[in-house]
Amino acid sequence: MKSKYSKSSVLITxxxxxFSAIYLFPLLVLILSSFKEEQYIFEAFxxxxxxxxxxxxxxxxxPTFWGSLVNTLIICTITLVCSVFLASMAGYALARSKxxxxxxxxxxxxxxxxxxxxxxxxxxxxxGIFLNLINQPVYLILIYLGSNISYSVMIYxxxxxxIHREIEEAARIDGCGRLKLFTNVIFPLLRPASGTVIAxxxxxYWNDFQGPLIYxxxxxxxTLMLEIYNFKEIIGTTSxxxxxxxxxxALCLIASxxxxxxxxxxxxxxxxxMTAGAVKG
Amino acid sequence: xxxQRSDYWKRILFILPSLLLVAxxxxxxxxxxxxxxxxxxxxxxxxxxxxxENYINLFKxxxxxxxxxxxxxxxxxxxxxxNPLALLMASLLNSKIIxxxxxxxxxYIPTTISLIVVSNIWTIILTFNxxxxxxxxxxxxxxxxxxxxxxxxxxxxxxxxxxVWQGLGNSMxxxxxxxxxxxxxxxxxxxxxxxxxxxNFRYITLPLIMTTVTVVLFLQISSMLKIFDxxxxxxxGGPGDATMTVTMLIYNQAFKFNTAGYATTTGIVLMxxxxxxxxxxxxxxxAKEVSY
Numbered sequence: 001m002k003s004k005y006s007k008s009s010v011l012i013t014x015x016x017x018x019f020s021a022i023y024l025f026p027l028l029v030l031i032l033s034s035f036k037e038e039q040y041i042f043e044a045f046x047x048x049x050x051x052x053x054x055x056x057x058x059x060x061x062x063p064t065f066w067g068s069l070v071n072t073l074i075i076c077t078i079t080l081v082c083s084v085f086l087a088s089m090a091g092y093a094l095a096r097s098k099x100x101x102x103x104x105x106x107x108x109x110x111x112x113x114x115x116x117x118x119x120x121x122x123x124x125x126x127x128g129i130f131l132n133l134i135n136q137p138v139y140l141i142l143i144y145l146g147s148n149i150s151y152s153v154m155i156y157x158x159x160x161x162x163i164h165r166e167i168e169e170a171a172r173i174d175g176c177g178r179l180k181l182f183t184n185v186i187f188p189l190l191r192p193a194s195g196t197v198i199a200x201x202x203x204x205y206w207n208d209f210q211g212p213l214i215y216x217x218x219x220x221x222x223t224l225m226l227e228i229y230n231f232k233e234i235i236g237t238t239s240x241x242x243x244x245x246x247x248x249x250a251l252c253l254i255a256s257x258x259x260x261x262x263x264x265x266x267x268x269x270x271x272x273x274m275t276a277g278a279v280k281g
Numbered sequence: 282x283x284x285q286r287s288d289y290w291k292r293i294l295f296i297l298p299s300l301l302l303v304a305x306x307x308x309x310x311x312x313x314x315x316x317x318x319x320x321x322x323x324x325x326x327x328x329x330x331x332x333x334e335n336y337i338n339l340f341k342x343x344x345x346x347x348x349x350x351x352x353x354x355x356x357x358x359x360x361x362x363x364n365p366l367a368l369l370m371a372s373l374l375n376s377k378i379i380x381x382x383x384x385x386x387x388x389y390i391p392t393t394i395s396l397i398v399v400s401n402i403w404t405i406i407l408t409f410n411x412x413x414x415x416x417x418x419x420x421x422x423x424x425x426x427x428x429x430x431x432x433x434x435x436x437x438x439x440x441x442x443x444x445v446w447q448g449l450g451n452s453m454x455x456x457x458x459x460x461x462x463x464x465x466x467x468x469x470x471x472x473x474x475x476x477x478x479x480x481n482f483r484y485i486t487l488p489l490i491m492t493t494v495t496v497v498l499f500l501q502i503s504s505m506l507k508i509f510d511x512x513x514x515x516x517x518g519g520p521g522d523a524t525m526t527v528t529m530l531i532y533n534q535a536f537k538f539n540t541a542g543y544a545t546t547t548g549i550v551l552m553x554x555x556x557x558x559x560x561x562x563x564x565x566x567x568a569k570e571v572s573y
Contacts, residue, residue: 009378016373020387026402026446027390029412033405041405044415086299093295105296112307114556116507118528119548122324122535123310123317146306149299178291207395209510214536225397229514232401245405252398263393267386275458 033249041245055250062231065251068222075137075223076205079144083152083201084194086145091156091193092186096168106157109150117147121214128215135218140211148204152197159193160186192273199270206259224255314545322542324535335546345547347522348530349554351437355526356505358441359448363501364494367449371456385457389450396447396510403443404430404515430516433523440512440524444505452497459493460486491570498562506555527551 033041034055035048059065094106124143128134133142163186171181212226219230232248263270318335320327339345370388374381391399406412407429414426429439467485476484487494509528512518518525527547535544 009376012373012376013378013380016378016384019370020384023446024387024390026406029406030398030402042408042410042412042415044412086302089295090299093292097292099289102292102296105300108300108308109303112303114552114559115307115311116548116552116555118507118509118531119314119545119552120307120310121531121548122541122544123313124306125535126324126541127310142302143306145299146302149302150307153299178288178295182295203393207393207397209395209397209514210532214532225395228395228397228401245401248401249405252401256394256398259393259395260390263390264386267389268382271385271389271454272458275455 030249030253033245034253036246036249038244038246041249055246056254058244058247059231059251059254062227062251064219064222064227064230068224068227071137071221072206072224075141075144076202079141079205080198080202082141082145083149084197087149087152087197088156088187088190088194089182090149091153091158092160092182092190094153095157095160109153112147112150113154117210120147125214135216135220137216137221140215140223143211143215144205144208148201152201155196156190156193159190159196163189192276195269196273196276199266199273202262203259228252228255315549317542318546318549320542322545323539324541327542331542335543336550339543339546339550344522344525344530345527348525348527351522351524352506352508352526352528354437355441355444355508356502358438359444359505360498360501362441363445363449363452364497366445367452367497368456370449370453371460374453374457375460385450385454388453391447392450394447397514399443399447400511400514407439431520433520436516436520436523440515443511443515444508448501452501455493455497456490459490463489488569488571491566495563495566495570498566499559502562503555503559506551506558 032048035050035052036043036046037048037052037054040046040048094102094109125134128139131139133139167185167189168181171185176184207225208223209225209229212223213229216222216226219226222230228248228251231251232243317327319330319332321329321331321334374385404411409428409431413429417423417426427435430436463486467489468481471481471485507528508526509532512524512526513529513532516524518529528551531544531547531551534540534547
C-alpha cells in the first residue's frame with residue numbers, strides 16, 4: 001500500500017517538474033535576450049555571454065529611466081499607504097453602523113465597484129485638464145485611489161465583522177474614543193485585511209499600463225511600464241525602425257524584478273491573503 | 282444622547298475621505314459620461330444634443346460589432362481553457378508530494394508580471410523568425426511555420442493562450458485553497474462505497490468548491506471583458522480587426538478619432554453588458570453552491 005502511494009506521488013512530481021520547466025521557459029527567454037547582442041536575439045541556441053552588459057547600459061542611459069523607477073516607487077507607495085488608511089477607517093465605520101444613511105453609502109461603494117475604468121477614461125482626462133493635474137503623478141494616484149478604494153473598503157468591512165464587539169465595548173467603557181479605539185485596537189486587529197488589500201492591489205499599481213498611457217501621456221513622468229512602451233518606440237529601435245529586443249528585454253527584466261522579488265519574499269502571506277479576501281468579499 | 286450624535290458624525294468623518302474620492306473619480310465621471318453619450322462631444326466642445334443617435338449608430342457600427350464579438354470570443358475561450366487546466370494543476374498540487382509550495386510559487390510568477398512585459402516576451406518567441414518557429418523547424422514541422430501574430434484566424438487564439446499562461450497561477454491558487462477546504466473524510470467514505478475518481482470529483486469536490494468557482498469565473502469574466510494591454514501592444518488589434526477589443530475601440534474613439542461622446546457611449550454599453558453577464562454568471566453558478 002505504502003509503495004503504491006509513493007509511486008503516484010513520484011509521477012506527479014515528475015509531471016510538475018516538466019510542466020514548470022516548460023511554463024517558465026518564456027522567462028528564461030527574457031533573461032537570455034537581455035544579455036544577447038542584437039543579431040543573436042532570435043537564435044534560440046545561442047548561449048549569450050553574461051558579461052555582455054551593453055543592453056543594460058543602454059537602459060540606464062535612457063534619460064527617463066531613473067525618473068520612471070522613482071515615479072513607480074512613489075506612486076505605488078503613496079497609493080498603498082493612503083488606501084490602507086482611508087479604506088480601513090471607512091470599512092470599519094461602515095461595518096459598525098446600522099443607520100440608514102450608512103446603508104446608502106454602502107450602496108454607493110457597491111455601485112462604484114461595477115463602473116469600469118474605461119467608461120470614465122475620457123471624462124477623467126478632461127477633468128485632469130480642468131484641474132491642471134493631467135500628466136502629474138498625483139492625478140494618477142487620485143484616480144487609482146478613487147477607482148480601487150471601494151474594493152478595499154469592502155474587504156475591511158468584511159474583516160471588521162469578524163472582530164468581536166466585546167473587545168470594542170470593553171475599550172469604550174474604559175473611556176476610549178472612536179479614533180483612539182480605531183488606531184490602538186481595531187487597526188492592529190485588521191492586519192490580515194491590510195495584507196489582503198496590499199497583496200491584491202500592489203500588482204495593479206506596479207504593472208498598470210493603461211493608466212499611465214492615458215493620464216501621464218506627455219512622457220515627462222513615465223512609470224516603468226510606460227518607459228518600456230516609449231523606450232521600445234524611441235530608443236529601443238535599430239536604424240531600420242525595428243525593435244532592438246536586447247535593450248527592451250533588459251528593461252523588461254529590470255521593471256519586473258522588484259515585483260517578482262516582492263512576491264517571492266511575501267508569497268505565503270500574499271497567496272493566503274488573496275484567497276481569504278475573495279471569499280470574504 | 283449628544284454623545285451618540287457626535288459618535289454618528291465621527292463615523293461619517295471616518296468614511297468621508299474615501300467617499301469623496303469615489304464620488305469625484307468614479308461617480309461624477311460616470312454620470313457625466315451618461316449625459317455626454319447623448320451629445321456630439323468631440324473631447325473639446327459640445328455643439329448639440331443628439332438624443333439616442335450615438336446608441337443607434339453604435340449598434341449599426343461594424344467595428345463595434347466585430348470588437349464585441351472578439352471580446353466575447355476572448356472571454357469564452359479563456360473560461361473554457363483556463364478552468365479545467367487550473368483545476369487540474371490545483372488537484373495535482375493538492376496531492377501529497379514534496380515541494381508543492383515551490384511548484385505553486387513557480388506557476389504563480391507569470392501572474393505577478395506586467396502585461397506589457399508578457400507581450401514583449403511572447404513577441405520574441407512567436408514572431409516569424411522567433412523561437413517557436415525555430416523549434417517547429419527543428420522537430421521537422423516546417424510546414425506549420427507561420428506568422429503566429431499576423432494570421433487573421435490564429436492570432437486571437439494565440440492571444441488567449443498567452444493570457445492563460447499569464448493568469449493560470451491566479452485561478453489555480455484559488456482552486457487549491459478551495460480543494461484544501463474539502464474534508465478528507467468525505468473521500469474516505471466514498472471510497473468505501475466504491476466511488477470512482479470521476480464520481481468523487483463530480484459529486485463531492487465540484488459541489489463543495491462551487492463558491493470558489495463562482496468567484497474565479499467572476500474575476501476571469503470581468504477582467505476579460507476589459508481586455509486591453511496584450512492585444513494593444515502585441516497586435517494593435519490586428520491583423521485587420523482580428524484582435525480588436527471593445528476597450529481598445531473606446532481608446533481609439535476617444536484619443537485617435539476624437540469622437541469622445543461616441544466613446545463614452547461605447548463605455549456605457551460595455552458596462553451594461555458586463556453587469557448583465559456577471560450577474561447572470563453569479564446567479565447560475567451561485568445556485569449550484571452547496572454547504573455541508
